[in-house]
Amino acid sequence: MFPPHPPRRRDLLRRCGATAVRALALALTATAALLFTQPGPARAATTATTISQASVPTAPTGWASWNSFASKIDYSVIKQQVDAFVAAGLSEAGYRYVDIDEGWWQGTRDSHGDITVDTGEWPGGMSAIAEYIHSKGLKAGIYTDAGKNGCGYYYPTGRPAAANTGSEGHYDQDMLQFSRWGFDFVKVDWCGGDAEGLDAATTYRSISSAVSTAAATTGRPLTLSICNWGHQNPWNWAPGLAPMWRTSTDIVYYGSTPSQTNMLSNFDQALHPAAQHTGFYNDPDMLMAGMPGLTAAQNRTHMALWAISGAPLLAGNDLTAMTAAVLKNCDVVAVDQDPRGLQGVKVAEDTTGLQVYGKVLAGTGNRAVVLLNRTSSAQNITVRWSDLGLTGTSATVRDLWAQKDLGSYATSYTTGVPAGGSVMLKVSGTEAGGTDYSAASTGQYTDVSAASTGLNVVDIAYTNTDSTARTATLQVDGQTPTTVSFPPTGSGRRTVSVLVGLSKGSGNTLTLSGSSPPALGTIAVSPIPDTNGSLLAGRQSGRCADVHDNTITNGTQAELWDCNGGQNQSWTYTSRKELVVYGTKCLDAYNLGTTNGTKVVIWDCNGQDNQKWTVDSDSTITNVHAGLCLDAYNAATSDGTNLVLWSCNGGDNQKWTVS
Structure with a gap:
């Protein structure tokens, strides 16, 4: 599996102004506090020695054709969108991919089993449109299905039903063909897989292997998007197979009007923070921002929630008619593309519908915050520093939509939030601190303590002198294991971060194992206080x-x-x-x-x-x-x-x- 390419962060820095440049530079170079000790569990608070955080691959960004065009696509349609993508300044805002969704192929193959297309619709074949996308400095994406028949066979939208539009039985052949055509991204849907009753984890494991083989053969990284709509709980098995996996059904069906109700539902279904880390991302589906039907405020809320959750940002609007500057706010995009790669979580809901979401950002003491008002009247919402894992000392607050620093506040910040609306902030304060643990045996950290049952940030120190990422399986007590990726470090040490659920008390055990894990150091465990619960x-x-x-x-x-x-x-x-x-x-x-x-x-x-x-x-x-x-x-x-x-x-x- 090959991770997605991060956006060009220098482009983001150029567009953000001096204040945000300093903030982003800090996020990219700041360090996580971590103390290295001799083997044996430590019990001292985190102290002075610092280890640089590794920048993990960020969630894919770009544009996809489905929401606005369904199956009614051809070379001309995609070329117009590519040109509009560039003219709208999305490249400079950090967006990278142009993804051709369902409808490009009608299920035909030649005598060798290779996919063939209508060259009247796609002059020069699919390699020609991939080449055009690349000529604009962008990356090209394509689409298929895990089953024998794709979604266009079961749900024809804009074209007659076409059989045999899936890749089942041709995974290795099709992934290699996509890579040889020049594509950098492949979305694999689930209509055929669902209809046939396939086992999702087994199926996508085979597809992931085919993607890796194709990329190794051509030398072109190929990003896999698992699109099985959250069926069979992909957050349990997809990390390590693909950089992104869908967590819910489509956010909008072609011909329907985008709605905030659907947007909030997809957001809620995508919150699986223990699965999202080190370059692997929950995907609540393409953005509706800029499509007819949402107000400007709803567009901002949509973008804010995708950014706080670290979701892939794949716009679905018609770019030739684009007025959605909301997609290009670099402060908000930077939250989504934060190099620590964690998901934001709900940290408070003092009153039903008045919610506070916090995301731990790169560096120390940095948090992104969304104040979300799901009620029908304007309300004040407060974010407390203690809920974010910061100390009660003063912290600075920045309004990310206004791109304006609001000043320093002692223990919390309160502001009015319109009915159904949101406010997005960055809070920079002082980390409340955590506890370091050294391995009791190779890769096993025992007697890890938590004051309450709930989520904790775990920073894992390691060294990986290879030129590619290494992986290990993380098991926390008896929970579902997850695959953690460790990017190259050179000869130095770095940290990667994960969110884990711990039980109250000192009986927790974290184990990192695998065939070739990196050289591991200590871990630092820091609670996110208001995610606390009870067993x-x-x-x-x-x-x-x-x-x-x-x-x-x-x-x-x-x-x-x-x-x-x-x-x-x-x-x-x-x-x-x-x-x-x-x-x-x-x-x-x-x-x-x-x-x-x-x-x-x-x-x-x-x-x-x-x-x-x-x-x-x-x-x-x-x-x-x-x-x-x-x-x-x-x-x-x-x-x-x-x-x-x-x-x-x-x-x-x-x-x-x-x-």
């Missing part, structure tokens, strides 16, 4: 309330599983009596049920009483609507035991420790 541990089973396989689908039944502190086990008990997981999903008595055996599931938080729970003094948890207790079904204690509602009876399978 709900059953007294009888000793296991925790869990959402299987990190699934986010409404209606997924909660279950018992070995306690591991992952995000799917971290429950926040709010002042509204909700038990919230993933920041957006509430523990819910299914369908307002009030009878014994009613399933206990996750669902989008909606404020109804079937999503409210009373934590009782006798350690039971009672549903407010039903008056029934949270129960491990049939008093079972094994992994996978379903959680239900049942008449409160004092049994230990209804007793829970909230920690």
Whole structure:
């Protein structure tokens, strides 16, 4: 797998003005505090020795044809968009790719099985349009499907249905052909894969291997975009296979009007911070900014949320009619393209719908912040430095849309946010600090402590003297493992960062393993305070309330599983009596049920009483609507035991420790 090329940061610096130049330069060269000690777990606060952060590959940026043109594309259409891309100044703003989506191919192959195209629509073949894109200093992208038939066969949009428009059975052949044509990016859709019931992880593993082989053969890096719409939970298995993976369905269907509702839904579904790191990115789909239907304020919110989450920025508007300067705000683009590569997370929601998102940026003490008002009236929203992992000392605040420094504030900043609107800031203060740990054995860090169950930033020091990135598998307690990439460092040491969920207490273990990991140093662990939650541990089973396989689908039944502190086990008990997981999903008595055996599931938080729970003094948890207790079904204690509602009876399978 070959990572995406980062944007030309010098272009961003030129356009941002002197203040932002200094800020970006700081982000690119600042250091992460990390102390190297002898083997054995350390317990001292992070101190003076500093190790430079490695710049990881940033999320792909550019333009894609689908949202505005669907299948109605040809050489002329793409050439016009390329010319408009350059004329609009998107290149200077850091955008790199022009991606040709579905519709370019009607499923024909020659006697050797190689793809053929209509040269009336594509004079000179696909290599000619790739060459034209390259002539403008841009990178070229193309599209196929993981199945035998592509999306145009199942959902014809602008062209008659065409069979055999997928790459199944031709993965190696097609990826090599795309690379030989000169393409730098390939989006692989899931219409055929879904219809055929393919296993997504297995399928995309084969495609990723074909991409790597093609790139090694031609010497041209080929960026893979996994587009299986969040089916089968790609955040669990896609890191290491591709730089980006879709987390939800299409944000807008061709011919439909863009909506803020869809935009917010896709944003919520893309928040999987433990999967996004070191050049691997959750993809909530192409941008609608600049398309008819959204207001200027909604465009800004759309862009701000994609940037705070570090999402790929692939515009979908008709560039020949572009008026969306929102795409070119270099302060906002720089947040998205931050070289630390982490995802922003919700750090506060004091009142329902008034949300604060924070993103840890490169350097020390730097945070991007979005204040999001999901209510129907203008409201004041406060961001507290303590919620961001900063100390209570003063911090400076910059308005990123206005590109204006607002001054220094002691412990927090409050501002009015319009109904349905947002404010985007950069906050620069003092890190609250963390704790260093040396490996107890090769690649294993034991007795890692957390004051509360929740997310922590882990900076991993390493040395990689190779000319290419090395990878290792990170396992945190019993959570789903993830692949971490370590870029070359030369002979020096650098750090990369990941977000991990830890359980309250000192019993956490982080293990980095693999066939060729880099030389590892210490790790520094720093909490993100207001991502804190609690484990709900059953007294009888000793296991925790869990959402299987990190699934986010409404209606997924909660279950018992070995306690591991992952995000799917971290429950926040709010002042509204909700038990919230993933920041957006509430523990819910299914369908307002009030009878014994009613399933206990996750669902989008909606404020109804079937999503409210009373934590009782006798350690039971009672549903407010039903008056029934949270129960491990049939008093079972094994992994996978379903959680239900049942008449409160004092049994230990209804007793829970909230920690």
